[in-house]
Amino acid sequence: MNGLEPGPGSRSPWAALQHIGEVEIHPPAEPPDGAIAVSGSKSYTNRALIIAALAEGASTLRGILRSDDSYWCLDALRKLGVSCSVEGGTVELAGNGGEWPTPSGSLYIGAAGTIARFLPGALAAGSAGGWTLTGSSQLNERPVRPLIDALNAIGADIRYEADEGRLPVRIAARGLAGGEVTVSGAVSSQFLSGLLIASPYARQRTVITVEDQIVQHAYVGMTIELMKRFGVTVEHNAAYDRFIVESQRYQGQDVQLEADASTAGYFLAYAALTGGRIRITNLTAATLQPDIGLLQVFERMGCRVFCGSEGIELSGTETLKGGFTISMKEMSDQTPTLAAIAPFADAPITITDVEHIRKHECDRIHAICESLTRLGIRAEEHRDGLTVHPGMPQPPAEALDTYDDHRMAMSLALIGSRAGGLRLRDPGCVSKTCPSFFDDMGKLGLRVNW
Numbered sequence: 001m002n003g004l005e006p007g008p009g010s011r012s013p014w015a016a017l018q019h020i021g022e023v024e025i026h027p028p029a030e031p032p033d034g035a036i037a038v039s040g041s042k043s044y045t046n047r048a049l050i051i052a053a054l055a056e057g058a059s060t061l062r063g064i065l066r067s068d069d070s071y072w073c074l075d076a077l078r079k080l081g082v083s084c085s086v087e088g089g090t091v092e093l094a095g096n097g098g099e100w101p102t103p104s105g106s107l108y109i110g111a112a113g114t115i116a117r118f119l120p121g122a123l124a125a126g127s128a129g130g131w132t133l134t135g136s137s138q139l140n141e142r143p144v145r146p147l148i149d150a151l152n153a154i155g156a157d158i159r160y161e162a163d164e165g166r167l168p169v170r171i172a173a174r175g176l177a178g179g180e181v182t183v184s185g186a187v188s189s190q191f192l193s194g195l196l197i198a199s200p201y202a203r204q205r206t207v208i209t210v211e212d213q214i215v216q217h218a219y220v221g222m223t224i225e226l227m228k229r230f231g232v233t234v235e236h237n238a239a240y241d242r243f244i245v246e247s248q249r250y251q252g253q254d255v256q257l258e259a260d261a262s263t264a265g266y267f268l269a270y271a272a273l274t275g276g277r278i279r280i281t282n283l284t285a286a287t288l289q290p291d292i293g294l295l296q297v298f299e300r301m302g303c304r305v306f307c308g309s310e311g312i313e314l315s316g317t318e319t320l321k322g323g324f325t326i327s328m329k330e331m332s333d334q335t336p337t338l339a340a341i342a343p344f345a346d347a348p349i350t351i352t353d354v355e356h357i358r359k360h361e362c363d364r365i366h367a368i369c370e371s372l373t374r375l376g377i378r379a380e381e382h383r384d385g386l387t388v389h390p391g392m393p394q395p396p397a398e399a400l401d402t403y404d405d406h407r408m409a410m411s412l413a414l415i416g417s418r419a420g421g422l423r424l425r426d427p428g429c430v431s432k433t434c435p436s437f438f439d440d441m442g443k444l445g446l447r448v449n450w
Contacts, residue, residue: 010111010136010404012071016435017428020450022399023438024423025416028445031276031316036267036440038280040065040089041260041289042433046073046114047223048255050122051197051230053082055095057252059230062090064257068431069112076107076115080123080131095252098201100173103129111136111361111404111432116167117147117190121198124156126173132161134168138404141166142359147191150183151176151198154206178202178247185214187356193223199245200232210241215356216330218290225288229253261289262333263434266410268294268314269337270444272303273344273417275316278444283312290330297326297338301345322390323347332357335385336411339368342388343377344418355384361405361432371400371412375419392419399423406432413438417446 011018045065050073052059064070066089074091077084081101084093100123109115116139123131134140145165148158155177161168176198185192192210199206214220217240224234231251235244259282271278285292285307295305295312302317322345328335332354342349357364369386372379375393379386393415402409402424409430416422430437442448 010068010138011428011431012068012110014066014071014435015068015428015431017431017438020427022423022425023427024421024449025413026420026447026449027417028274028447030445031274032271032445033277034444035279035281036444037282038259038263038267039067039434039436041258042067042069042262043114043219043222043289044226044257045070046112046118047193047197047226048257049073049077049091049093050118051226051250052093052095052252053077054098054122054201055230055250055252056097057095059093059095059252060090060254061093062256063259064089064091065260065433067433067435068110069114069433072108072110072112073115076109076119079105079107095250097249098125100126100129104131106132106134109133109135109139111139113139113142114190116142116144117188117194118197120147120158120169120171121151121156121194123171123173124151124158125176125198125201127175129173131171132168133171138361139167143187144169146184146187147194150181150191150195153181154179154202176202178204178206180207180209182209182211184212185210186212187215187359189214189216189219192220196223196227196234196243196245200248200250202247204247206245208243208245214240216290216332218288218330222288229255258287258289259283260433261287261291264312265291265294265334265337266414266437267440267444268298268312269341269414270417270441270446271314272298272301272316272320273341273414275318277313277315279311279313281311284309285312291334293331294334294337300324320345321347322349325350325352327353328385329353333407336364336368336407337414339372339379339386339388340411340414343372343391343393345390348387348389350387351385353384362403362408364405364408367403367405367408368411371408374400375415395419395422399425402426402429404429406430406434410434410437413441
């Protein structure tokens with residue numbers, strides 16, 4: 001990975017389907033009945049990599065996600081002089097105690113929003129050095145101002161290189177002073193998580209107040225839980241709007257990371273759509289990952305769900321139930337997933353409280369509505385969500401766009417499990433979080449033609 005010269009896109013050497021421009025999907029010959037171990041959690045992987053790099057002593061991270069986002073995180077850490085080796089799903093990493101051996105350079109992070117939010121504070125906390133942080137054209141359009149303002153308020157020296165409020169940024173390591181700071185959680189909980197991850201390395205106590213709302217509380221809980229596993233404690237109230245972080249140091253650990261609940265959702269949705277049965281063998285319902293809440297949605301739609309100590313199983317139903325309105329605020333990444341299966345329900349489904357996903361890899365509310373409309377499905381776009389009406393999707397003559405968005409590609413592929421001949425452009429964008437998605441779905445019976 002060292003010395004890689006990235007282009008303007010987000011694909012990495014860990015990407016799949018790099019030379020495949022289009023995929024055509026057909027329903028399985030019979031309802032699927034199978035088991036799958038899903039890939040590691042993106043959210044845990046990049047949090048753990050950056051915390052381990054900040055730590056004192058070596059860490060072993062098991063079960064990492066091998067995808068574009070984690071590749072770019074490891075590539076950035078190596079360019080910063082962090083010693084790390086990768087063998088399968090295991091990373092051996094030598095922590096540097098908050099300092100960065102390579103004092104200057106340019107760090108390219110693809111389309112990884114987690115790195116854009118978690119790495120600036122970690123770099124600013126060092127005592128010396130200066131780096132430019134930039135990403136793909138898509139990532140450089142996504143907002144970072146709430147994070148940068150908060151970090152600069154506690155002593156960071158981070159400046160915009162081009163457009164205000166967006167990457168690229170120039171980060172000078174001068175250390176963090178700490179003190180009192182406010183941050184917004186209304187656009188992304190990752191701003192708060194990035195501030196929390198860096199705060200133990202401030203010279204004095206850091207007191208963080210969330211000035212509005214947090215769109216996804218569970219991801220903040222995941223950050224705090226992982227910080228604790230590396231030896232750092234965070235005081236906070238029940239509302240998650242006030243946090244106290246004393247000056248501390250992470251300690252290297254041997255950590256087994258969870259499988260990705262977001263990725264699991266697509267395979268479970270496949271069973272729900274086809275009346276099949278899918279077992280996830282390496283994830284339990286006890287996870288803190290908020291997208292596990294999709295299980296309750298499937299049950300509401302008539303599916304049978306079994307949760308045990310060794311995994312999760314879902315059996316689909318002949319007719320999915322609709323006729324409800326649901327807030328997807330805490331599991332907003334699954335909005336396109338639910339929207340993709342909603343046409344096959346017996347009544348309309350309305351999704352609310354997800355306005356913030358308009359600023360993800362694409363405007364996901366508009367994108368899924370546009371895609372469903374092209375498939376002949378009535379989809380009404382609202383400011384903070386959408387309503388999807390029942391109907392049988394009819395694949396158009398032209399392939400559907402995937403918007404360079406992994407979640408759009410995987411969600412639209414689900415529609416192909418019922419509507420034969422669905423064609424998708426740029427299937428390789430799934431490499432952001434699940435490079436093996438189409439291969440895995442093929443093993444579970446979905447007919448995928450290249």
